[in-house]
Amino acid sequence: MMKIIFTSIAVLLFSSITVAQNYTLKECKNLALENNLRLKESKLKIDAAEKVKQNAFTNYFPKVSASANLFRSSKGLLEIETPEFNLPVYDGNPQNLEAATQFAYFPSLSIETLDYANTASVTAIQPIYAGGRISTGNKLASLNQDVQQLQYDLNESEVLVKTEEFYWNLAALNEKKKTIENYQTLLQNLHKEVNDFYEAGLTQKSNVLKVQLELNKIQGNKLQLINGIDVLKMAFAQHLGLENYENLSVTDTIANINAPDFYYQNPSEAIKNRKETTLLNKAIDAEVLQKKLSSGEFLPELGFGVGGLYLDVADNDNFYGVVFASLTIPISDWWGGTYKKQEHNLKIEMAKNNLKEKSQLMQIQISKEYKSLTESYKQIEIAQTSLTQATEYLQELEDTYDAGLTSLSDLLEAKAIDQEALDALIDAKAKHKINEAKYLQTLGK
Structure with a gap:
């Protein structure tokens, strides 16, 4: 019984090691979106932008602060000394004040106090008007959050295109491996x-060597192809966040090819869907x-506040x-503020020019990628024709x-041409599938 159990465990372990991990293109995209380190970093930036936004919102509420102070001195900070003196006694008649005949005696006096003090205070200040800086700061924080989300979407698009590059290149190499194995x-046959002909004395040994040399080649x-597949799998596994690359396998084939017209969009219309266009407008x-904030x-800045003060000094609390x-009114800064306003006007104009320039470049990029797509589609037609002819x-x-009418060298050459034609079609x-993904990316899809 125990032998059966151990045997079953061994079979399960062996199966888990040797069974290939087959992934569709959709599954690979999901893995890349889930595990890609670049996207994780972008997600953290979105979370950080959310915290900035939450922090900016707190500026609408009162600012509360508290403080406490105490000190002890080795001697009193206030010392009062008075000499002894006679104080005239006033009988109510002003004329007798200067010539008083009765006096009250006061001895000398020495007073030392303020050798300690304890204070505590709490204040709350509610901003009433701050030149619109609080609302503008909150709008900037919200805009920053939108920008970080757009950056994430752009990174996501690049990761998906990179995933397709890995996927279709690996699919192509797998197809080439099948081709070379069939060849x-x-x-070998x-x-x-x-x-057999040579051993029967029906052909020369040189023909045997020709086939053997082609087999060696x-x-x-x-061997080079297998090594290339392994290296590609390693890079693909890292991109997908997989620990093991050796059993990584793709299941989709390159059979489904659509004509470029299926995807075409006018470049001037397509750029409206681009995240880059939205970013430039942002x-x-x-x-x-920033101009409003400046x-x-x-x-003027107006605020209202309330507070409480506890004071314990000289035995009195x-x-x-x-x-x-x-109310704070800046006056001397108005002169410099005029130039700062002009600076922001120039920056706004620069941002508008940047939008115009980048929009033109994006249209060129879309047209370029479409030409690459049509070119790769035409290359498929040419390669298919070449394969048919080969x-x-x-x-x-x-x-x-x-029939004995063609030499072995010509036959080997024909077989090599046929294999090369099939590799060229693959x-x-x-390449067309990768160009497809790149073109769709330029369309903002």
């Missing part, structure tokens, strides 16, 4: 056939808000309630070779 099998190419909004520094208002050529030479399809 290797054909050469041909090698056996030619070797294919084995070398296959940059203009930010400069306008202008608020030169406007009292509590005082305070209500106050403050296959027909190979079939013809195989028939003439079997490359063209993979």
Whole structure:
């Protein structure tokens, strides 16, 4: 019984190690969005922007502060000394004051006090008007949050395009591996056939060597291809956040190819959907808000406050309630504020020019990517035609070779041409799928 259990565990462990992890393109995209470190960093920036926004909102509420102070002195800070003296006694008649005949004696006096003091205070100040800086600051904080979200969306788009690049390149290499393995099998069969002829004395040994040399070449190419697949898997696994790359496998094929017209959009209309366009408009909004924020520094500031003060000095303690208002009017800064306002006007104009320039460049980018898409689609048609012709050529030479009318060298060359044509078609399809993703990205999709 225990033997059966251990055997079952061993089978399960072995299966978990050897079974390939097959992923569709959609699954890979989901993994990339979930685990990509660049997107995680962008998400943290969004969270930080949210905290900035929450902090800006607190400026609408009163600012409450409290303080406490106490001190002890080695001697009193206030010392009073009076000498002894006689104080005239006043009988109520002013005429007798200067010539008084009766006096009251006061001895000398020494007083030392204020050797300690304890104070505590609490104040709350509610801003009534601050030149619009509080509302403008909150708008800037909200705008910053929008910008960080747009940056995240742009990073997300780039990650998805990169995912498609990895995916279709890996799919293409897998197809090439199948092609080279099929070609290797054909050469092995041909090698056996030619070797049989040689052993029967029906052909020369040089023909056997020709096939063997071609097999060696294919084995070398296959080794390079396998190493290339491993390196690509390592990079792809890191991109997806996977620990193990060895069993990574893709399931989608490059069979589904759409014509470029299926995706076409007018560049001048397409840029309206771009996140970059929204970001550039946000940059203009930010400069306008910065101008308002700066202008608020030169406007009056009004606040209302209440407070309480506890004072314990010289054996006397009292509590005082305070209500106050403050009005601050900047005067000397108005001159410099004029130039600062002009500076912000120039920055707004620069942001508008930047939007215009970048919009033109985005239209050029969209047109360029569409040309690349149409070019790769045309390359598929050319590669398909070449493959059809290469296959027909190979079939013809195989028939003439079997009839003894074609040399072995010509047959090997035809087989190599057929394999190259098939590889070229695979490359063209993979490139078209990648160009498809890049073009859709430029459309803001």
